[in-house]
Amino acid sequence: MPIYLVRALLLILVVFGRQAGADTSETGSAIDHRQALEWENYDNPFSITPHRPTYILPLTYNNDPNEEPYAAANSDLIPEPNEIKFQFSFKVPLLENFLFGRGFFSFGYTQQSYWQAYKGRSSSPFRENNYEPELLFSFPVEEKVLGLNWRRIGLSLNHQSNGRPEPLSRSWNRVMLELVAERENLYVSLKPWWRLPESSGSDDNPDIEKYLGNFELRILQKYENHTFGLMLRNNLRSDNHGAAQFDYTFPINRRMRGYAQIFSGYGESLIDYDHYNNSIGVGIMLTNWL
Secondary structure, eight states, rough: OOOHHHHHHHHHHHHHHHHHGGHHHHHHOOHHHHHHHHTTTTTTTTTOOEEEEEEEEEEESSSOOOOHHHHTTTTSSOOOOOOEEEEEEEEEEEEEETTTTTTTEEEEEEEEEOOOOOOGTTOOOOOEEEEEEEEEEEEEEEEEETTHHHHHHHHHEEEEEOOOTTTOOOEEEEEEEEEEOOOOOOEEEEEEEEOOOOOOTTOTTTHHHHOOOSEEEEEEEEEEEEEEEEEEOOOTTTTOOEEEEEEEEEEEESSSSEEEEEEEESSGGGGGTTEEEEEEEEEEEEEOOO
């Protein structure tokens, strides 16, 4: 994504942040509210705790579908630009109030799928599924640094793969640190990671860090009942590979929100980790970050 567009999106978030500052005094911290709701469900066997956003984008357009991996695998699948993209994510609390009586330990799972539903002549195959289980440790903090209130520190052991045989197999394992901060209705998550090394014989994507980078920055701005989000990834190298994603959600009813997503860069999915594309999708979000 061009740097001028990234700067414009950041400017939009800052402007809305200044306009929305008064809301926090009435509603309190969205981070505190989310944590309280999660642990209300701790003893309820019939509830599922949200983790990352859960959404479905029935109208998604990719300007440059990646055909190379399927051709190398002698697959009949030639991706089309239009598809359905969806993600579901949940978390299972395992332990609470440990490590000085404040820590939380959980298991999280996220799945992201790309469905060529409009490719009827090929039985509407799934182009790609990404599976991401992780063990998460979260600890609340109260520190004010650089004008932000830092509220949570997390550490996770993360596995991500597409569950496919060679030559379509993609996977990696990471140890991830997460720092979460807020300022009025502006929320920031900084997540650097370290990839766990693999042997050359088992590593099916040895250069994945070159494209997916070594950190993820998310900024979420709440404005009344609307949210604006920006995700940035980068490898912090001279070749400057990475990605940016802009999200916008708005209310439909109490349970659902309209959702628009714009992605630009490398690694929208694991099969595309070294492929640059731009995509746009619209649909419905069931659970957001906050």
